[in-house]
Amino acid sequence: MATTELDVTAPADELVERLAHPADDEVAALDAWWRANNYLTVGQIYLMANPLLRDPLASEHVKPRLLGHWGTSPGLSFVYGHVSRLIRQTGQEVLYLTGPGHGGPAMVAAGYLEGTYTEIYPDITQDTEGIRRLFRQFSAPGGIPSHVSVTTPGSIHEGGELGYVLVHAFGAVMDNPDLIALAVVGDGEAETGPLEGSWKGVSFLNPQRDGAVLPVLHLNGAKIAGPTVLGRKDPAEVRSILEGHGYEVLEVGGEDLPGMHHRFAEALAQAWAGIRRIQAAARGGDWDGTRPRWPMIVLRTPKGWTGPDVVDGVQVRGTWRAHQVPLSGVKDDADHLRLLEEWLRSYRPEELFDDEGSPTDKVRQANPDGPLRMSATPHANGGLLTRDLDLPDFRGYAVDVPRPAVLRAESTRKLGEMMRDVYRANPDRFRLFCPDETNSNRLGAVFEASDRGFAERVTPEDVAISRDGRVMEVLSEHNCHGWLEGYTLTGRHGWFATYEAFAMVSASQTIQHSKWLQEADNLAWRADVPSLNVLLTSTAWRNDHNGFSHQGPGLIQNVITTRGNIGRVYLPPDANCLLSVADHCFRSRSYVNLVVIDKQPQLQWLTMDEAVEHCARGAGVWSWAGTDDGTADPDIVLACAGDVVTMETVAAADILREHLPHFRTRVVNVVDLMTLPRRKDHPHGMDETLFNELFTDHVDVVFAFHGYPGAIHQLVHGRPDADRFRVRGFIEEGTTTTPFDMVVRNRASRYHLVMDALNNAGRTPPGASDLKAWCEQRLADHEAYVVEHLEDMPEIRDWVLGDWATQS
C-alpha cells in the first residue's frame, strides 16, 4: 500500500546480490509458477473440458472456436513471475502493464494462480472444476474477452489498441512515489507513433515525488504476420536509440533454461536497485537535479517460447506463425491434437496442480502476499485509493454580469484561476495535462501555483519550468491524454486541455478510455475512478491565428457516439457556466467529460446564480432573448449550443425583435448536449414533457450548433417530429479569416439564422420578405467590408444586446 513516509534508503548490496543470484530452489519455484501459467494459458485458448488432462486428450475436449494469442504470452508470464519474486523479497509495490494486451490469457492465469481471480469471481474456484470454467469462459460468449481487459484483475491497460503502455505507466507513477510501473512493450507496438513518442516520459519524471517506470522491451521479433523493426535491427542500434532517450539499457536474451531465469533475475535486480538508488539519492537530498538515467530491460525471447516448434513441417516457434493459435486444426487433425497434448504435458501439470486441481505449494510459494500481488494491487483499482479533491467554491471566480451580453471576458481564464487554487489545495493529486498551450488556452494562472514539470536542462530563458513543476506540458496529445488516463485510473484527478482540432489526434484514446469505463461500470469490484476531463478550447470558430487545419469539432461526434452513460458533452456559453460545469466535472467519477468553450474574449450572458441553475437543468429557455411570452406557441424556436453560435442566435433573435416585433421567437440554450437524446438513450436525456416545454412537439426549430450539424440530428432522433430540427453548424468551411466571416462561411451567422427562422416558421409574418432581403444585403456588405478592411464591421465586432434585456 502507498505509504506517506518515503523510504529514502538505497537497497543493501546483500539484498541486490541475493536478488541477482537466485538459489536453485527459488529458480525451481519460479519455473513451476511459469509452467503453471503457460499451462493455464494454453488451456484457456484450447480446452473446454478435461482441463488437467486426467484423461487422454480428445477432440471433444477442444473448443469449437480457437481464439486467443499464444505468441506473446510466455514472455509476459516469464517477466511476471520474476517480478513476483522481486516483490516477495523487497516488498516493492509494482503495477504490471501489458503492452501486448492480446496476451490476456497469461495475465488471467497470473491472477488465477495468485488467488485474486477466485476472490473476485468466486465461481472460478481453485480446483479442477474451477479450471474448467476458467478455460471455458476465455474468449467465449458469456465469458471474458481475449485481452488484458477490464475484467482482468491487476490491469489498468487493455492493450488492445497498441501503443499506449508507456503513457499509461508514466501517468500511473506521477505523484505516486512508492510505485514502480513495469511496462512490457511489444516490439510491434514499439512501431506505433504513440509508443515511439512515449519514451520521452522520463524527461518529465521527478524522482523525489514520482514513482518509476521500468520498461521491458519484449523483442520476440515478430508481429502478426512479419518481422518487427527493432527485432531485426542490429542490437547496437536498438541500444543507442534507447540510450538516446535517456535510459540505461540492460539486455537479456535466449531461450535456454534455467539460464534465462538466472540472467533475467540479474537484470531485474540491477534495474530495481538502479531505480531505488536514484530515488534514494533524490529523496535523501543528494541530487544535483540532472535527469536520472532510468534503467530499462531489453528482453529477447522467441515468439511462442516453449510452444510447438515445427507444425506441418513449418517452423512456428520463434516466428510470426506463433502469434495466435499455433495449432489451428486440433479439432479435426489427429496430429495437431497429439501435438497439443504433448505441448500441454510438457509443462508437467501433475507437478503443478494437486489431486483436487489446486495449484501446489510449489507453485503458490512464488506468489507475493495480499495487495502486493500484482493482480490485487489497489493501484490497478484506483477508485479504492481516490481521495476527493479539496475544491474551492467555484462561485468565487464568477464574472460579474450586470445584464446579458454587454460584457466580454475570456472565460477560460476564470477556469485557470480555479485550477490554480485546485493545484494549491491538492499538491499530491491534481494535474493539468496540455500540449504546450496552457498559456495560449488562457489557463496560465496555474503557473502561480505550479511550474511546468521538466527533467531536462532548464535555462534562464525558460519561464515557469522546473523539476518540481506539476503542470504537464509535452507537445504530444497522445502523451497528455495517456498520462491523464494512467493518473486517473490509479485514483488521481486531472484535466487534459487542448486545441479543439487536435483533440482528434488522441480521439482514439478518448474512445478506448470510454470503452474501459463502460466495461468497468459493469463490474462491482472496480471502484469508480475520477473522470477524464477534456477541455477543448481554441475552437473552430475562433482559431484566429490559424486556419482550416485548426478547425475541426469532431471529438464531440465521437463522444456522443460512445455507448451508454460514460460520455458527457458540455458547451458552456460563458465563464459562469464554465465554472459551474467545471465544478461538476472535478467532482464526477468514471465519466468522460468533454467541455467545449473558446478562449477568446466572448460575451457573458448569465449571472452566477443563473448559470448554476441553467447548468443544473442542462438546457433552458432564455426568455429575455426571445419574444415568446408563453401564452401561445412560438412561431419558431431558436436553439443553440456552443458559445459563438449562442451569440449568433441571440443576435438573430434581436434582429427579429427589432424588425418583426410580433413574430414570436423562443431562444433555447443547451449546455449539456446529452439532455437532447431520449432518457432511454442517455441518462441525462430530458423527459418528454420537459423536452416539449422547451422545443414544443411541433414548432420548427432552427438549431445553431458548435459542431457538425449531424450530431444534433443524431441526438434528437426519436424526439417528437425530429425532422423539424434545422441545424446550422460547422460544415468544413474554414480558413484564416475574421470571426464573423467564419460563421458566414458556414452559413450559421445571425443573418442566416434569421432567414432560416422566416423560411421555417409556421406562418409568414408581414415584412418577412423585406427582412430576408435585408439579411442578404447585410451578408453582401460583410463580404465587401472584410475584404477591404480585414476585420469585421464594427456593428458586428462590437455587438451587444440592447438595454431592454434584463436578467429576470
Ligand SMILES: Cc1ncc(C[n+]2csc(CCOP(=O)(O)OP(=O)(O)O)c2C)c(N)n1
Ligand atoms: C494500434 C493497433 N494496430 C494494429 C493492431 C493489430 N495487432 C494486434 S497484435 C499485433 C502485433 C503486435 O506485435 P507485438 O507488439 O510485437 O506483440 P507480440 O509480438 O508480443 O505479440 C497487431 C499489429 C492493434 N492491436 N493495435
